[in-house]
Amino acid sequence: MAEQDPQSRDENNPELAGHSYDGIQEYDNPTPRWWELLFVGSILFSVVYTIWFHSPQKGRTIEKRYEANLAANMRLQFGEIGDLTADEATILKYMNDEEWLKVGASTFTTNCVSCHGREGEGLSGPNLTDEHYLNVKQIADIAKVVTEGAKNGAMPAWGNRLHPNEIVLVSSYVASLRGQNETGPRPAEGQIIAPWPVPNETNDKAPDDKNQQAFGTDTSVR
Ligand code: HEC
Structure with missing residues (x-):
């Protein structure tokens, strides 16, 4: 569990992503879970809001x-x-x-x-x-x-x-x-x-x- 959580990652010894392009390697630093949830949440919200905003109801815009x-x-x-x-x-x-x-x-x-x-x-x-x-x-x-x-x-x-x-x-x-x-x-x-x-x-x-x-x-x- 602790390995999944980027907060508790050992900063002096970060994990590598496991691939190498032209000799360039990459640290495995995934975006935090809360950020992903926010991202997905805002996309879902935009769909709902767009439908609401453009609905033929008066006074929305x-x-x-x-x-x-x-x-x-x-x-x-x-x-x-x-x-x-x-x-x-x-x-x-x-x-x-x-x-x-x-x-x-x-x-x-x-x-x-x-x-x-x-x-x-x-x-x-x-x-x-x-x-x-x-x-x-x-x-x-x-x-x-x-x-x-x-x-x-x-x-x-x-x-x-x-x-x-x-x-x-x-x-x-x-x-x-x-x-x-x-x-x-x-x-x-x-x-x-x-x-x-x-x-x-x-x-x-x-x-x-x-x-x-x-x-x-x-x-x-x-
Ligand atoms: C996009 C340009 C435009 C706007 C904006 C505009 N007009 Fe005109 N108006 C014209 C033109 C061109 C004519 C002449 C039409 C013709 O040749 O029969 C005209 C003709 C008229 C006439 C008749 C004049 C005549 O000699 O018989 C009146 C009255 C008039 N406009 C009033 C208004 C009023 C009041 C507004 C604003 C609420 C307005 N116009 C906004 C272009 C415009």
């Missing part, structure tokens, strides 16, 4: 936990305004609400500036501060483009990535950029559209005929 926390925070934040509908009246309402517009602005900063520029002046995406629009005829179309994307994903769809309220608020923010006429690297794209309605006249949804004709052909949101 850091990413999922972050998403759950984010959603909870969002519910808290949006408790005050409830669930918004992405219609003309709502977008106009928050376009004129300084405080909530800041939430829309921060959504824009996080998700949109990489293509539309810090001020909305346009980069790979079109300028959002001028009077020209490619996919937008009325203010509610902004939310539609944001939700569904456009041009086969060149403009990504945000419907699954943003809270519905964020979509409304970022749409309000985008609507508020109109007329700031920031100079960007791209020429004006699309057509000039009718001005946004005044908040109290939101029933008047139809753009005038001239605009409808101008946008009848190439304005479908893809």
Whole structure:
């Protein structure tokens, strides 16, 4: 028994492994039993842990936990305004609400500036501060483009990535950029559209005929 235990091995007279390669011999120093058990144990644990970690249960990965926390925070934040509908009246309402517009602005900063520029002046995406629009005829179309994307994903769809309220608020923010006429690297794209309605006249949804004709052909949101 004592011979098996490396701890009690006679250090001045260690055993040889019994082979010789090119005249080189090797001491027989096996790794201690506890180390082997730890090694095998950690392999077994990794199998169990991998199955547990990737099981479809919610909240296992850091990413999922972050998403759950984010959603909870969002519910808290949006408790005050409830669930918004992405219609003309709502977008106009928050376009004129300084405080909530800041939430829309921060959504824009996080998700949109990489293509539309810090001020909305346009980069790979079109300028959002001028009077020209490619996919937008009325203010509610902004939310539609944001939700569904456009041009086969060149403009990504945000419907699954943003809270519905964020979509409304970022749409309000985008609507508020109109007329700031920031100079960007791209020429004006699309057509000039009718001005946004005044908040109290939101029933008047139809753009005038001239605009409808101008946008009848190439304005479908893809
Ligand atoms: C990966 C680049 C990219 C990102 C990120 C992006 N967009 Fe876009 N966006 C585009 C492109 C490209 C178009 C033009 C699509 C077309 O040509 O029809 C566009 C079009 C739009 C339009 C329509 C403009 C028009 O003239 O009709 C709106 C509104 C818009 N984006 C808002 C947003 C918002 C809000 C976000 C952030 C939540 C965002 N975009 C993020 C690339 C992007």
